[in-house]
Amino acid sequence: MSAIRIDLYSDTATKPTNEMREFMCSCEVGDEQRYEDPSANELQGMVAEMLGKEMAIFLPSGTMCNHIAYLVHCKPGDMVLMEKTAHPLISEAGGACALAGVTIYPVDGQKGQFSAEQVAELMSYPFSLRRPGVRVVSVEQTANSPGGCIWPLEQMRAVCEVTHEKGAIAHMDGARLLNAVVATGISPQDYAETFDSVWIDLSKGLGAPVGGVLAGSEAFIQQAWGWKHRLGGAMRQSGILAAAGIYALKHNVDRLAEDHINAKRFAKGIYSAEGIAVDPDSVETNMVRFDVADTGLSSSAFVERLIGEEGVRVSTPGPTALRAVPHLGITEDDIYSAVESIHGLVERIVEGV
Ligand SMILES: *Cc1c(COP(=O)(O)O)cnc(C)c1O
16 A cells, blocks of 8 residues: 555644644643643633633543533433534444443434424423433534534524523534634634533644643533543643643634635535535535545545555545545645546546556
């Protein structure tokens, strides 16, 4: 197999830049568990302020942010509503169930979104001792699996409103919230305002090597610290990692717009390739979903050739579906080169070679 030249597998492929590494080396550290790590404290303060919440907690991963939110908000047996393609349902190893003991109800939405009416209906059942109570409604901004789709602010607010009316808790999996912020110009505070808990991922397009930061009320974050310890996620001189997050929030947020432009560029570039189905208008942020059914190949067979013959990697979210995600390690030239590679490959497929 040839080496991977251009890695569009995911925005998790980002590697810390030299500037980020230097910043990490220069930061001050202390014992996080004694609240004595100045860099971890600074990052937590920055995120709490950015999201308009009382406090925040630095965690080793976004997955742990979701787990801890359910652990604090729910009792075993409670139900969490989320869209059927949401990350905790398909990519978190069943942790919501295994750790928090919650049932996830997959809401049948579109583009990873559902409506306030759907929530109202799902929560309108008369009280019964048999039926698990919905404790949390979770919204994923942007919706990852459908292709980085942006929840409209009004729709989110309406969902939070019914959630609260019914006495439940609104949680935002904001792994890529900042992609939505950059794409729409709506502030992180505005998006987060009606949510009880919300987190952002540092290790996706923001380019840090590890971490997520979960925010909410002071009482919520104090309980989150308890679970961070219990789960073995409490660290010591974590400031060296938090520093990467501080650097990312200072330098890598606005540049997400470049990833969005590159995603559009990629979609437009492959649009005319034979056998490729893609809708450039559906690209809202940094992800491009496309389909190779008409080439006669499965997505995995297509990617095997794309890597082997062209050194370009994309992911395979479905039997014939592919996904490309530009990020800070990808230049405009890389995009043109990847587009050329795809054209070249489908030409050979059509010719039968
Ligand atoms: C990546 C991701 C997560 C998990 O974050 P990790 O930092 O990889 O654990 C959760 N939700 C969504 C929507 C994601 O894209």
